[in-house]
Amino acid sequence: MFYREAGDFKKSYAEDNQTFPLKLDRYGYYLLMAVAFGVVPFFINDYWASAILIPFLVWSIAALGLNILGGYCGQISLGSGGFMAVGAYTTYKLMTSFPDLNMFVIVLLSGVVTAMVGLIFGLPSLRIKGFYLAVATLAAQFFLVWMFNKFGWFYNYSASGQITAPAREVFGFEVTGATATASAKYLFCLVLVVGLAWLARNLTRGRIGRSWMAIRDMDIAAEIIGVNPLKTKLLAFAISSFFIGVAGALFFSVYLGAIEVGEAFGIQKSFLLLFMVIIGGLGTIFGSFIGAAFLVLMPVLLKNIMVGQLNFPIDIAAHLEFVLVGLFIMITLVLEPRGIAQLWRFAKAKLRLWPFPH
Amino acid sequence: MKLTKLAAIAVAATMVAGPVLAQLVFPSLSYRTGPFGANGSEVADGFADYMTLLNERDGGIGGVMTVVNECETGYSTEKGVECYEATKGSGALIYQPLSTGMTYQLIPRVTADGIPMLTTGYGRTSVANGDVFKQVFNFPVNYWNGASIAVNYMLAENDGDLSGKTIALLYHNSAYGKEPIPTLEALAGIHGFDLTLLPIDSPGQEQKSQWLQIRREQPDYALLWGWGIMNQVAIQEAANIRFPMENFMGIWWSGSENDVIPAGMAADGYKALTFHAIGTDFPMFEDMQTYVVDAGLAAGSGDNVGTVLYNRGMYGALLAAEAVKVAQAMHGVAQIDAAMMRDGLENLVVSDETMAAVGLQGFGPNFSVSCENHGGPGLGAISQWDATAQKWSLITGFEPSDMDVIQPLIMADSAAYAAENNIESQCN
Numbered sequence: 001m002f003y004r005e006a007g008d009f010k011k012s013y014a015e016d017n018q019t020f021p022l023k024l025d026r027y028g029y030y031l032l033m034a035v036a037f038g039v040v041p042f043f044i045n046d047y048w049a050s051a052i053l054i055p056f057l058v059w060s061i062a063a064l065g066l067n068i069l070g071g072y073c074g075q076i077s078l079g080s081g082g083f084m085a086v087g088a089y090t091t092y093k094l095m096t097s098f099p100d101l102n103m104f105v106i107v108l109l110s111g112v113v114t115a116m117v118g119l120i121f122g123l124p125s126l127r128i129k130g131f132y133l134a135v136a137t138l139a140a141q142f143f144l145v146w147m148f149n150k151f152g153w154f155y156n157y158s159a160s161g162q163i164t165a166p167a168r169e170v171f172g173f174e175v176t177g178a179t180a181t182a183s184a185k186y187l188f189c190l191v192l193v194v195g196l197a198w199l200a201r202n203l204t205r206g207r208i209g210r211s212w213m214a215i216r217d218m219d220i221a222a223e224i225i226g227v228n229p230l231k232t233k234l235l236a237f238a239i240s241s242f243f244i245g246v247a248g249a250l251f252f253s254v255y256l257g258a259i260e261v262g263e264a265f266g267i268q269k270s271f272l273l274l275f276m277v278i279i280g281g282l283g284t285i286f287g288s289f290i291g292a293a294f295l296v297l298m299p300v301l302l303k304n305i306m307v308g309q310l311n312f313p314i315d316i317a318a319h320l321e322f323v324l325v326g327l328f329i330m331i332t333l334v335l336e337p338r339g340i341a342q343l344w345r346f347a348k349a350k351l352r353l354w355p356f357p358h
Numbered sequence: 359m360k361l362t363k364l365a366a367i368a369v370a371a372t373m374v375a376g377p378v379l380a381q382l383v384f385p386s387l388s389y390r391t392g393p394f395g396a397n398g399s400e401v402a403d404g405f406a407d408y409m410t411l412l413n414e415r416d417g418g419i420g421g422v423m424t425v426v427n428e429c430e431t432g433y434s435t436e437k438g439v440e441c442y443e444a445t446k447g448s449g450a451l452i453y454q455p456l457s458t459g460m461t462y463q464l465i466p467r468v469t470a471d472g473i474p475m476l477t478t479g480y481g482r483t484s485v486a487n488g489d490v491f492k493q494v495f496n497f498p499v500n501y502w503n504g505a506s507i508a509v510n511y512m513l514a515e516n517d518g519d520l521s522g523k524t525i526a527l528l529y530h531n532s533a534y535g536k537e538p539i540p541t542l543e544a545l546a547g548i549h550g551f552d553l554t555l556l557p558i559d560s561p562g563q564e565q566k567s568q569w570l571q572i573r574r575e576q577p578d579y580a581l582l583w584g585w586g587i588m589n590q591v592a593i594q595e596a597a598n599i600r601f602p603m604e605n606f607m608g609i610w611w612s613g614s615e616n617d618v619i620p621a622g623m624a625a626d627g628y629k630a631l632t633f634h635a636i637g638t639d640f641p642m643f644e645d646m647q648t649y650v651v652d653a654g655l656a657a658g659s660g661d662n663v664g665t666v667l668y669n670r671g672m673y674g675a676l677l678a679a680e681a682v683k684v685a686q687a688m689h690g691v692a693q694i695d696a697a698m699m700r701d702g703l704e705n706l707v708v709s710d711e712t713m714a715a716v717g718l719q720g721f722g723p724n725f726s727v728s729c730e731n732h733g734g735p736g737l738g739a740i741s742q743w744d745a746t747a748q749k750w751s752l753i754t755g756f757e758p759s760d761m762d763v764i765q766p767l768i769m770a771d772s773a774a775y776a777a778e779n780n781i782e783s784q785c786n
Contacts, residue, residue, distance in 0.1 A: 053451060159484075159537060159540050163448065166778055177779075178470035228646070257463055258459075260459050
């Protein structure tokens with residue numbers, strides 16, 4: 001009735017090609033942006049920033065990155081944790097070597113360095129596919145973590161191998177370190193998320209995205225119609241690593257503030273990210289966000305309900321949390337193997353027909 | 359839409375855990391789950407039970423009841439951050455996170471929020487320099503003291519000469535395990551022993567290759583810097599290759615009943631450092647039995663009373679409670695806040711009288727804290743496991759460590775931190 005194309009006339013190709021063709025979607029998006037930029041920063045407190053919104057935003061960037069590689073280009077990667085570590089350690093080295101550099105520059109440069117590392121580890125994808133490629137990227141995961149543990153230069157030879165983010169500024173506002181305000185940290189991440197999501201959305205629906213999808217759907221056919229697999233696959237690896245590197249940089253500098261590579265970027269992070277992308281929906285932008293929300297926010301929510309509201313003993317709550325999150329994952333994947341984004345798409349399709357379905 | 363609804367529920371959930379008045383709040387970032395849960399629950403039980411005892415027997419501290427606000431971290435630093443942010447607004451007086459990784463995270467945060475943190479026997483060793491680390495304390499002992507005490511013990515066993523001997527350090531490949539390496543390297547240079555470093559990745563179930571190397575190289579001594587499941591596996595592996603147990607020594611986090619019992623008789627003679635007494639031969643434990651255990655108020659399953667790590671958690675609670683008393687006396691108010699708590703910690707004096715007053719004379723060393731020295735004297739003892747009696751016992755008194763080696767290292771590391779973070783001297 002309300003959610004429909006009828007009456008929403010497009011007068012140019014640009015309007016016809018826009019991301020949200022439906023008026024309601026578009027207004028919903030504008031409203032979300034207005035709330036995220038104009039309302040949340042005034043009400044956010046330390047708990048909301050550090051425990052809920054910042055991890056959600058950071059993991060969303062990482063999920064976008066893995067979705068580009070896995071969802072759009074069809075290359076499975078288990079090296080995401082290692083790539084996040086590259087982003088984090090580059091940020092640390094840049095922060096300590098150039099204290100006056102703007103944090104945006106540092107974070108984006110970390111992404112570029114990660115992209116180059118990703119390019120190197122993407123080379124095997126030209127020869128191997130599927131599970132074999134997953135195993136090859138697993139090598140990246142273990143190698144990178146080992147490297148950051150082994151060589152003292154990466155952690156400035158600190159006694160414990162921990163890296164700690166010093167306070168750094170963007171336009172006079174501290175965004176890292178313990179004295180940074182919750183809203184500054186949140187806005188810093190939000191700007192990057194919105195910018196990168198916009199980039200990802202536009203990359204994936206243009207020529208580059210179509211060549212990725214062609215490779216994903218059938219690489220031999222893609223090659224025959226003129227898609228260069230070398231360029232396409234390596235570009236996917238580089239751009240995906242860029243996103244994951246930015247996420248790793250923020251994970252370290254804004255979210256946690258101090259990390260130790262084995263614990264923060266171990267193999268379990270690679271799996272967590274893969275689960276986010278699969279549960280959210282492979283090959284969708286929205287799925288990256290919803291997948292990150294599902295796996296990052298759900299445990300916090302469950303904990304707050306069980307411990308805060310129902311007064312369960314904390315150890316039982318922690319175990320139940322594992323059970324429930326696992327159960328939700330199974331239910332979601334059984335009901336909709338293509339992820340939560342598919343459910344959303346389905347709901348929208350139904351809404352368009354409402355109230356007169358076939 | 360979905361997100362906003364989730365958010366609304368989460369807001370409601372955090373509101374409920376809001377501020378409480380007229381209480382002394384001690385957040386306990388514990389871990390009762392995961393590969394470190396067996397050890398984590400004992401410490402958390404000891405901490406909670408001591409606070410319960412103070413409430414039940416003495417009516418709180420200075421007439422104000424204590425509250426232990428427990429939050430499960432599973433030894434994960436991300437959950438630790440969430441727990442810290444969730445509990446810091448509730449009037450938290452002091453944090454004792456029981457995890458070196460989490461300590462590193464929390465040092466800048468507690469400094470910004472003005473809440474003190476006490477990391478007894480773990481964390482960043484150089485916080486002992488109170489001139490740089492205003493909010494953080496690690497009395498009475500730290501890892502570097504531990505490493506030195508272990509080496510001193512080996513020196514005594516070898517008539518003061520370790521030259522040509524080999525010591526293998528098996529460590530948890532994390533900030534925790536890496537902490538003692540600078541001290542051990544310095545000591546190796548002084549005493550002329552060789553140090554073999556054998557990192558074991560967390561959680562530490564897989565250590566076959568490291569033990570193969572030990573078997574091949576036959577080091578004279580092995581030091582274990584492990585935690586949780588890693589300890590049990592290491593002791594079992596040592597038994598498997600018949601490594602002489604009397605030459606195998608753990609740091610205080612690698613010497614609990616959980617760690618040695620699975621290896622059975624083979625673990626007999628294994629040694630571990632400790633910085634407090636072991637067992638229940640103190641008058642305080644009778645009160646604990648009457649007021650807490652028999653009253654059904656014990657934390658967890660209530661069967662951990664008197665284990666090594668239970669005593670350690672209790673000791674942590676005891677130090678915090680004594681600091682509260684000092685702070686109450688200094689400021690003349692019973693309901694202290696975090697800033698007063700910090701003053702209490704900095705002026706804490708633990709003497710025979712203090713320990714006797716709480717029924718724990720001889721339980722830990724005597725020490726005093728000052729603005730410059732947040733680390734205490736660094737005294738530690740060696741304990742040994744008797745597999746027949748199923749019991750740990752102290753085989754030395756509380757011995758000093760080589761502060762001539764450690765103090766310069768502390769000054770250097772804290773100076774590096776101060777330079778990185780633009781911290782000025784706090785004590786003048």
